[in-house]
Amino acid sequence: MAEPSRSTTRSELLDLVLGLRLRAERSREEDWARPLADVAAALAALATAVSSCQGCGLGRTRIKPVPGVGSPKARVMFVGEGPGYEEDRKGEPFVGAAGGLLDRILKAMGLSRSSVFIANVVKCHPLDDPSRPDARGNDRPPSPEELAACRRYLDEQIRLVAPEVIVCLGRVSTQALLSTTAPLGRLRGRWASYAPPGGAPIRVMPTYHPAAVLRDETLKPAVWSDMKAVLAALGMERPS
Numbered sequence: 001m002a003e004p005s006r007s008t009t010r011s012e013l014l015d016l017v018l019g020l021r022l023r024a025e026r027s028r029e030e031d032w033a034r035p036l037a038d039v040a041a042a043l044a045a046l047a048t049a050v051s052s053c054q055g056c057g058l059g060r061t062r063i064k065p066v067p068g069v070g071s072p073k074a075r076v077m078f079v080g081e082g083p084g085y086e087e088d089r090k091g092e093p094f095v096g097a098a099g100g101l102l103d104r105i106l107k108a109m110g111l112s113r114s115s116v117f118i119a120n121v122v123k124c125h126p127l128d129d130p131s132r133p134d135a136r137g138n139d140r141p142p143s144p145e146e147l148a149a150c151r152r153y154l155d156e157q158i159r160l161v162a163p164e165v166i167v168c169l170g171r172v173s174t175q176a177l178l179s180t181t182a183p184l185g186r187l188r189g190r191w192a193s194y195a196p197p198g199g200a201p202i203r204v205m206p207t208y209h210p211a212a213v214l215r216d217e218t219l220k221p222a223v224w225s226d227m228k229a230v231l232a233a234l235g236m237e238r239p240s
Ligand code: SF4
Pocket: 050, 053, 054, 055, 056, 057, 058, 059, 060, 065, 122, 123, 124, 146, 149, 150
């Protein structure tokens, strides 16, 4: 950009400032109206980056990376802990028994896998005993180091999809996103907020993990109450 000369008049300077301001506003508008195809392409590029990531030790033992699936324009994002045995083999989050329950919850809400975005706070399977990768039930929660190493991917997914609501499924994703050590029993059912770096604040609803509900059916009413709060926040009716 040319430096204004000494002979530049006051009105020319005002024009220059106005032009710069308009250009800045236009670029902000273009950012907001970022085409969906761009978001989908950025999510696909992120999935490719995850597939070759060795950012923590889980990259050495995973069978398939599990970056996440769903709509690039999802109004709700569901965030779980990390891939388990089934997810590690299929490369998709929530595909085992807990995934079946999540599907039923989505259906009861009038939603589907293709209308929401589903991801985990870590993208590779944390094995309790890495020497037995084929053993079922050989899962553990991700360590703080693994959570920190993988966080950039989830943050980028949240920033790209920019959902109106994030549902944290279980203790690990809730505590990670809200940077707290408070017990899930105290956090669930209460609205919180999270802003990824460079992104706007998003409402967060913590609830129980579907796997916990499968172990203890008495948690069902609490989860349904939380999902009704999500539907109300989105201005959506529960299907009859
Ligand atoms: S868990 Fe995340 S940081 Fe670790 S290797 Fe997998 S993608 Fe990379």
